[in-house]
Amino acid sequence: MLAAVEAGLVRRGGASARVTATACLGPCFDGPNAVIYPDGVWYGGLTSADADGLLDHLCDGVVTPRALDDDDA
Secondary structure (H helix, E strand, C coil): CHHHHHHHHHHHCCCCCCCCCCCCCCCHHHCCCEEECCCCEEECCCCHHHHHHHHHHHHHCCCCCCECCCCCC
16 A cells, blocks of 8 residues: 555655655554545545545545544544
8 A cells, every 4th residue: 555655656746745654543443544644634444446545635635535534533
């Protein structure tokens, strides 16, 4: 997943975004997780198939339906 998002950023020219691997972000039961800052939008239960949706958010600001509700994060 991480490699797919990093490669997608290169393809899309999203040079201002940074991707960082971390340990547990808190809601591990929903993992793998991602959080987009500064937006504060959380995504959970991710697979490699979700990389394009994360890229849409990182590059275009489009929050995908995979985003967790505030109650979930």
